Amino acid sequence: MTQPIDTSIYAAITEAIQAEAHRILAEGEVTAIVGYAAARRKGSAQPIIITDAADSVKLIFTPACVNNLAVYLTKAKKDIPKNGKIGIVVKGCDLKALSGLMGESQLKREELYLIGVPCAGVLASTVCPDQELTGDSIAPKCTECDAHLPTGCDFVPAETLVTPELERKYAVEIARLEALTPAERWVYWKEQFAKCIKCYACRQVCPFCFCEQCLCDRNKPQMVDTTPRPAGNTAWHIVRAMHLAGRCAGCAECERVCPMDIPLNLLNRKMAKELKELYNHEAGFEVLDKGPLNMFTEKDDQSFIK
Amino acid sequence: MSRIGVFICHCGENISRTVDVERVAAEVGKMPGVSFSTDYKYMCSDPGQNLLKNAIQEQKLTHIVVAACSPRMHEKTFRKAVEAAGLNPYLCEMANIREHCSWVHENKEEATVKATEIVGMMVERVKKNRVLPTITVPVTKRSLVIGGGIAGIQAALDIADCGHEVVLVEREPSIGGHMAQLSETFPTLDCSQCIMTPKMVDVANHPKIKLYTYSEIELVEGYIGNFQVTIKKKARSVDEDRCTGCGVCMTKCPQKKIPNKFDQNIGMRTAIYVPFPQAVPNTPVIDRDNCTWYKTGKCGVCQKVCGPGAVDFEQQDQLVVEPVGAIVVATGFDLYTIDEKPKGSPIKGYGEFGHGKIPDVIDGMTFERLASASGPTGGKILRPSDGKEPKQIVFIQCIGSRAREKGISYCSKVCCMYTAKHTMLYHHKVHDGQAYVFFMDARTPGKSYDEFWRRSIEEEEAVYIRGMVSRLYQKGDKIVVMGSDIAVGVQVEIEADMVVLATAIQPQKGAELLAQKLGISYDKYNFYSEAHAKLRPVECATAGIYLAGACQGPKDIPETVSQASAAAAKVMTLFSKDQLEREPIVARVKESGCVGCFACKKVCAYGAVEEKEIRDRQGNLIKTVAFVNPGVCAGCGTCQATCPSKSVELDGYTDEQVIAMIEAL
Numbered sequence: 001m002t003q004p005i006d007t008s009i010y011a012a013i014t015e016a017i018q019a020e021a022h023r024i025l026a027e028g029e030v031t032a033i034v035g036y037a038a039a040r041r042k043g044s045a046q047p048i049i050i051t052d053a054a055d056s057v058k059l060i061f062t063p064a065c066v067n068n069l070a071v072y073l074t075k076a077k078k079d080i081p082k083n084g085k086i087g088i089v090v091k092g093c094d095l096k097a098l099s100g101l102m103g104e105s106q107l108k109r110e111e112l113y114l115i116g117v118p119c120a121g122v123l124a125s126t127v128c129p130d131q132e133l134t135g136d137s138i139a140p141k142c143t144e145c146d147a148h149l150p151t152g153c154d155f156v157p158a159e160t161l162v163t164p165e166l167e168r169k170y171a172v173e174i175a176r177l178e179a180l181t182p183a184e185r186w187v188y189w190k191e192q193f194a195k196c197i198k199c200y201a202c203r204q205v206c207p208f209c210f211c212e213q214c215l216c217d218r219n220k221p222q223m224v225d226t227t228p229r230p231a232g233n234t235a236w237h238i239v240r241a242m243h244l245a246g247r248c249a250g251c252a253e254c255e256r257v258c259p260m261d262i263p264l265n266l267l268n269r270k271m272a273k274e275l276k277e278l279y280n281h282e283a284g285f286e287v288l289d290k291g292p293l294n295m296f297t298e299k300d301d302q303s304f305i306k
Numbered sequence: 307m308s309r310i311g312v313f314i315c316h317c318g319e320n321i322s323r324t325v326d327v328e329r330v331a332a333e334v335g336k337m338p339g340v341s342f343s344t345d346y347k348y349m350c351s352d353p354g355q356n357l358l359k360n361a362i363q364e365q366k367l368t369h370i371v372v373a374a375c376s377p378r379m380h381e382k383t384f385r386k387a388v389e390a391a392g393l394n395p396y397l398c399e400m401a402n403i404r405e406h407c408s409w410v411h412e413n414k415e416e417a418t419v420k421a422t423e424i425v426g427m428m429v430e431r432v433k434k435n436r437v438l439p440t441i442t443v444p445v446t447k448r449s450l451v452i453g454g455g456i457a458g459i460q461a462a463l464d465i466a467d468c469g470h471e472v473v474l475v476e477r478e479p480s481i482g483g484h485m486a487q488l489s490e491t492f493p494t495l496d497c498s499q500c501i502m503t504p505k506m507v508d509v510a511n512h513p514k515i516k517l518y519t520y521s522e523i524e525l526v527e528g529y530i531g532n533f534q535v536t537i538k539k540k541a542r543s544v545d546e547d548r549c550t551g552c553g554v555c556m557t558k559c560p561q562k563k564i565p566n567k568f569d570q571n572i573g574m575r576t577a578i579y580v581p582f583p584q585a586v587p588n589t590p591v592i593d594r595d596n597c598t599w600y601k602t603g604k605c606g607v608c609q610k611v612c613g614p615g616a617v618d619f620e621q622q623d624q625l626v627v628e629p630v631g632a633i634v635v636a637t638g639f640d641l642y643t644i645d646e647k648p649k650g651s652p653i654k655g656y657g658e659f660g661h662g663k664i665p666d667v668i669d670g671m672t673f674e675r676l677a678s679a680s681g682p683t684g685g686k687i688l689r690p691s692d693g694k695e696p697k698q699i700v701f702i703q704c705i706g707s708r709a710r711e712k713g714i715s716y717c718s719k720v721c722c723m724y725t726a727k728h729t730m731l732y733h734h735k736v737h738d739g740q741a742y743v744f745f746m747d748a749r750t751p752g753k754s755y756d757e758f759w760r761r762s763i764e765e766e767e768a769v770y771i772r773g774m775v776s777r778l779y780q781k782g783d784k785i786v787v788m789g790s791d792i793a794v795g796v797q798v799e800i801e802a803d804m805v806v807l808a809t810a811i812q813p814q815k816g817a818e819l820l821a822q823k824l825g826i827s828y829d830k831y832n833f834y835s836e837a838h839a840k841l842r843p844v845e846c847a848t849a850g851i852y853l854a855g856a857c858q859g860p861k862d863i864p865e866t867v868s869q870a871s872a873a874a875a876k877v878m879t880l881f882s883k884d885q886l887e888r889e890p891i892v893a894r895v896k897e898s899g900c901v902g903c904f905a906c907k908k909v910c911a912y913g914a915v916e917e918k919e920i921r922d923r924q925g926n927l928i929k930t931v932a933f934v935n936p937g938v939c940a941g942c943g944t945c946q947a948t949c950p951s952k953s954v955e956l957d958g959y960t961d962e963q964v965i966a967m968i969e970a971l
Contacts, residue, residue, distance in 0.1 A: 104903040105903055106903065212899060213951060213953075215950070221966075243950050295908070
């Protein structure tokens, strides 16, 4: 059964973003804005960096605005002016990543102008971008979203969202996997990791993979086998999951860009669930000085010490 | 090409009993890179070390592996030997084939194979070892002493007499600590104040000692040789420079009924006060909680009568920063109280002793004040309840101490001796009185100690009853003491006029908070931990911080004074050089890979990680990276494990070395 999702306010949001973008660029409050613009195919969208107030009409917000633009502020920042405040269009999930990056000294709040977007959801895939947003076509992450309305932004269009209750796709899948025996789970993940071609698209698109040189690319000593073979693949995906534990905010870009359809965010969500259970930690809008795995308190669960 | 020398130790028979050392030497000799291998009965002995040194020179060895005991035991020994032979000491590694192999295995064949593999791992590791230069850091030759009791006073005087400046910080308005409260001291019965106050005056007059009383440690930053200590000087409400110590303010203060903590709350003091007449400094403090001026805004008598105009109601707390190179912690002890069950503590109270509700059940320190000539009763033993002289007095030892079921399992060490002393003082002051002592054992090791205890029984007529007391209760104006005499095997009931409890010695309240500020470790009772129970008893594991006195564990005065002097000697050893040498096992940041997430900084328990800006020649900021201060780094490796991009390496324990070890297996 296809459940329709109301995205009628996206047009009004687009107008509001354009007006605000025009104002802050014209008034010189920011030197550039990272946002979404229409791409060549009908209904599609792509990231854009604008520096001229006249270009603010190019900005849009549609269900095809899937990207997490946070990466344009860190490792993909070559087109970003070095001076002045930068404006950025953020969905709730993207804002969580920005908050994480601020906590890890990669961004400074005072150097950003956050244009928050009330978001009912985006498409799971942009292969056919010109389609209605429904319970079927929506990104799985949006079915579990608790951050439809970003807070703490400099500007948020005053539109009221209607967000229907959807089946929580990751929760269902995690429950299924948790019910398996360790051996069965291992078989499942081995199959998934075997598909990996080591294209590192997941790494490239992840806002938290901001290292200049990934430890997996180091060869003195070689920590992880770089060829796409089972041992190295498994090592890479374990490193990735462990490094994201307590940090990943669930933008699910890794999963979206994976050409081999490995359920990467499923692993991330499982790690997040563990962190919630162990340390009552959830990635949110709050900028934390120390993540849950960077500190020790006497109350920490120590049942793992046998 | 490395020329590795491997030396297999028999450790007498400790290793050779279960490991065929000759076979290990032969097997290891075949390993690539090993040009010399041999075995010897005691590698750590003088001939053993000479064997090593000669082999380095004769065989032109470049790297050394000593297969023997734990590196905790002899790594330093062998590295020194290697250095003496002209090699960098960090090109020597130890393979632990004793604790990790011979001691834990029985099958000689298997243990020999395992020992060979352990040595093989270290051979691969040592190939990756690099020359590490010794790190030197400058030393600030000033010392901080925390606590102005006898321990702190002794340490401060010793260091200052050596010509180094000392900053002495005391929480109370006067130095002196618990020793100033005591009446007489065992085993010679000389007056505590008579031997204590001259030392207090020495401190006050010493040109090298800067005294902060009524002050607390707010913050400690830095590291050995270079600490920055922030001291909070609490507002005294009296200007120390103007006050002449005439004491008129105290005689005129209308608030005269405030229990004096120095007299264990049985004596009274005024709101503007010095805790005791011999106080150093002799400058009063206004107790703002009890002062009429602070409560109602009226009075101000002390200000009116003060000739030099020293009383200052507006005085504020002050923060002072003192740079020091070493810290002696001498915060002393507190006594266990039977009054209450401390909150959140495993220590249970003494409900069966009336929970402190019986007024004539007092603790040992209160008895000291009663017996003291300067105490509230002028040295007469009188009951707090009605001021009558007790004719039957019962002393009970081990209250709290050695009582696992009450939460404390240790012995407080001084109570046997001071209870014996109390019986004597009582006998000297109340000639027709009788003293009884309930005790478990008499623990009196120490010079002239056992003689002292015997004297209390044989000459001073104290009756010692071996056994514990199960209950105390008030009956009229008597206290019924119900106990057992296990030597005779009977129940004993004594109707006493007064009961003195030898309550356990505990660390000062808040000891753990100070430890956290200092970054030193403490045990489950909050006593501070020494670096090694036997061989480094006055040093903390944190470099540059030393312990003196009862903050480390129960101690009597001679022991405390000895430890204080020992701590002072350690400080002077540190100050004997301008530059401090330390082991170069420290973390190093590979700046090219660092992205400045500062996860390392967040996990560093020593505050060793700093932020460093990298700029180009025009001065433009390229990036901010982590920097490990080698003077502070303790080499724990937490940053190395935390760094997501593996941009931190711990010298001597690099990933390359560890992976080489794993791959050798």
